[in-house]
Amino acid sequence: MNATNDIYALDALCDLGNTRKESPVGGPWQDSTRVGGHLMRIELDQARCEGHGLCEEAAPNLMHLDDDAELIIDVPEVEGDDLAKAxxxxxxxxxxALRLA
Structure with a gap:
């Protein structure tokens, strides 16, 4: 199985869409402000992130893991093709650990 198939298999297996918990007001999300229009913001809950790197594989032009396996959001505001990758x-x-707002 290649990396793309692994991502789709994991996505189908985990389907966390309906089980995600929203961060409480003042919670650990980096930024919860909504950007106007179709522009969306990638938000990271650093306390939840375990550095698996699946997000980096799905969107390498938007985020990466540093040398300490900490996720770095390189492009926090996305739209169009980048939005689909996010x-x-x-x-x-x-x-x-990630959400779009």
Whole structure:
């Protein structure tokens, strides 16, 4: 199985879409402000992130893991093709550390 198939298999297996918990007001999300128009913001809950790297595989032009396996969001505001990649990254995160707002 290749990396793309692994991502789709994990996405189908985990389908966390309906089980994600929203962060409480003042919670650990980096930024919860909604950007106007179709522009969306990638938000990371650093406390949840375990550095699996599946999000990086899904959207390498938007985020990467540093040398300490900490996720770095390189492009926090996305739209169009990048939005689709960000949505894929959110879906494959096994610990629900990413969301779009």
């Amino acid at each position: 949505q894929a990254a959110v879906r494959v995160c096994p610990v629900a």
